[in-house]
Amino acid sequence: MTTIDWTNRCVQVDRDTFGRAVAELKTAIGEQYVTDSAADLERAARATVPDPKKPSLIIYPGNATEVATAVAIANRYQLPLWPCSSGRNWGYGSATPVLENTAILHLRRMNRILEVNDELAYAVIEPGVSYRQLRDYLELNHSDLWCDSTDGPPEGSVIGNALDRGLGVTHYADHFGTLCGLEVVLPSGEVIRTGGGPKHCATWHTHKWGVGPYIEGLFSQGNFGVVTKAGVWLIPRPEAFASFTFDLARPEDLPKLVDVIREMALRGILNSACHLINDVVTLSVLAQYPADMLDKYSRLPDDVLDEMRKRLKISHWSLGGGIQGSRKMVRLVKEELRKRLGPLGRIMFLDEGRVKGVETLNRLRQRSSLRMPIDWAVRTFAGKSPEMLQAAPHIHSVLTGRPSDYFVRHAYFKSRLPKPDIADPDRDNVGLIWFAPIAPMTGGHIQKVLDICRPLFRRYEFDFYAALLMQNPRSMIVLMSIFFLKEDQQQVLAAKELYEQLSRATSAATYQPYRVSVLGMGHLTSVSPESARFVRMLKSAVDPQGILAAGKYGI
């Protein structure tokens, strides 16, 4: 018999039952796609968050039928499953479940791009399809379509991120908002299509709401089924594209800047999910924690941070975003941005032409004889550091929705390892927790969230990393990261406590998280008991044994 022990947050597995379940799964899915080898489980249990839960088994189904079979078998043996698309949910728990001893249902083998509709600009894909795979495929075969991406791992799952309501960088950044039409294996093993549709419903991937109650929401940040296929809206390649970066002159103008951004977003001037990042974020992208300080400090001393900021010409807050449309439209938006942002700081635009120029400069800098004069010119005339010059083409590229390894390497900021070409913080034992409340996008609210959180970071001696991401014209995510050394037990403890304190303080101040790490799913203080009760009632009807993703988002 298998039971869930909520107190110890684990699943109690009777070895006999478990053995029979594994045997049956191996027969159904294939010997090589069901593993409980110690090495595999150990690898799957790695995550950047503290205390990741170890799975009991990993199942790699190859298609929806095998998912249904696995779910049916799991039901028969009361074996809890944790579906996971690509396992790149870094900072939120990676591939690891909420409860110890759960079996991971890993969907990475299901990585087919089933359809791309050029006319209607959407793709139908499986959960194992990554941003990089989709973008590469589009560039090769459908050059008039772009997909959005996060600035996180290029190998992240497009569907997985959308279902967890992740945010991208373009005007299609609300990934759940641009997901349309799901195929879902229910906990019963039955397969349904959302929108109420039968197999060949013409608007399955073009009309989000379908007919009758709209149920796709239940499968986002939820555990009502395993999504095995989904429609994803794509971006028609714009006639023109430009990116911009803006440096806020006076940090005390941040609330003003937030209000200007909202105003522009509400009026349709700014459409893309622009990112407003603080100095530590920029620093973590451009540089590395000074190695000699790693053991001494868990927070950079103020004077060191000041010195680095000056040397790298990092401003307290920088804003970046994309502009797309016809050539004239882009020109007009640039004009508006200049007019509205100009009084608050310095704005710079990049387009393909300028990016080529910057890339040439970056190449010329390789020659030692040219480095000094180029750096001098860049500092003096553009007000930028050479490090920023190197980052610029990456920023421009990612803002078109093209996934990039460049930014995700910032996770290694506090690692003892130098930033690798291909980041894999799970493999490299990097310590990182995301904490992400969302607030109404007014200067007042954003300032309040920052004022609540900044002192807590200081109290626990961690660098205050804050990125403000526009979720929609009325809401902004305050994305904070706790970087810590996993090998330092004291830091791990402090990171966990800080996370706990942040959750409590923001929730008490009426701010809800937009997304939660497995670490925080046990005590969602910002969810009302009656709401949770309602969702649990629905869940029990569909999954009476609690087989699927038990404990996800507190359900």
Add this chain to the structure above:
Amino acid sequence: MTTIDWTNRCVQVDRDTFGRAVAELKTAIGEQYVTDSAADLERAARATVPDPKKPSLIIYPGNATEVATAVAIANRYQLPLWPCSSGRNWGYGSATPVLENTAILHLRRMNRILEVNDELAYAVIEPGVSYRQLRDYLELNHSDLWCDSTDGPPEGSVIGNALDRGLGVTHYADHFGTLCGLEVVLPSGEVIRTGGGPKHCATWHTHKWGVGPYIEGLFSQGNFGVVTKAGVWLIPRPEAFASFTFDLARPEDLPKLVDVIREMALRGILNSACHLINDVVTLSVLAQYPADMLDKYSRLPDDVLDEMRKRLKISHWSLGGGIQGSRKMVRLVKEELRKRLGPLGRIMFLDEGRVKGVETLNRLRQRSSLRMPIDWAVRTFAGKSPEMLQAAPHIHSVLTGRPSDYFVRHAYFKSRLPKPDIADPDRDNVGLIWFAPIAPMTGGHIQKVLDICRPLFRRYEFDFYAALLMQNPRSMIVLMSIFFLKEDQQQVLAAKELYEQLSRATSAATYQPYRVSVLGMGHLTSVSPESARFVRMLKSAVDPQGILAAGKYGI
């Protein structure tokens, strides 16, 4: 005891139980707010669709607590309730339930505007608040905010329409898409707030998804609860606004036009839910069915339609929409529209200045000496009829989201009554059924839907009324109306048969309705059995006795 008799589509009411329920409801809600008088029930049973179901009782709660009390009492006596916001769901069933003998839970007394947030551009309102009420309130108190509206009844409920996923006219036309943060009385009588939030969640009305599974969808086109309060996103008054109307030169270019619209929508040039209407739609707005033909024909003979079209200068297909933004932005969009639509027909723009000019002309036309020369000039130079001249200011106004009595009077096209100042087709026994499949927005798909439906209208001898409404850049609603004489039993029968045939034929061709009338809820052929089973499973968990809106959307 009360039971639902699905075969006879009614509720079997034991008079004793019913009497006790009524007594208890009267004590709780107030004698005057609970009525089962024959006259009241007869009035509530009027609807433009055929065979509206008569309710057994009408309850008018005054607030959420009374709604909860009513639901609790209904549960105790197994008295099925049909929640209704304002009862203006004309063409889809008005206030009437799916099953005979259901009690109507009428929310029209709950009509408070609880909050308007100027900074974040949203309002919090009760379900009894109408478009007109909200717009008037904003114009008086918050002149920098607009709300969207349908071109239907101004007294329609903002929340009711959004929950049924109705469509408006501006870039906020997807009414369910701009609904954010609900207070819901569950079938158990318990009250929850969506988004998982506790009472004071700061982003309740700014962030649609909340945290955890997104459940608002269950309350749209659904029967999982009674919405007693909701956030509605408002439009910041644009710096500039213009409307356009476009007449397609050759009807055979319709598919081309649809493709051009999609392209412009996908590229963000067209943002508002532009309406593409056929000759019969324009006719029904501008004119009246020739009185002498009402008894002879249920469909205008081709030569009569031709003659009317020529006289009124109505083209086979006309497109209308709004443009908003900065002055320069509006100018740019006009330029794009001219470039892209120009080759296919004739485009005309209106702004506040031109509207004033047109209004002056319309006034001058009142003088008999000026009428002829003005009409001659309008016909010759603008290519418009005097009737269109009169319609123009109404079109411009409604496209800013301002509700209007003007358009809804088209329901009287085939009525024996002249169009009244204030339309009330229920009161006036007007026969009207909406049928509204949705298709991917490509010329091919739209043409196909029209080709399926047009011959059916002809077979049953009804005028082919078709309006193509952009739901999003990838989908278009093909809104068809069956106008019939309610007093003519043969026409009623034919209208019902046509509706049935349209449902079957479009569903067989893979097109789903975007919204359904109570008439069609009993046999949603376009919903797959497994999807329906899943939703019913959820419904049973929440409302085991089927108290709320039994039969709504087949659930």
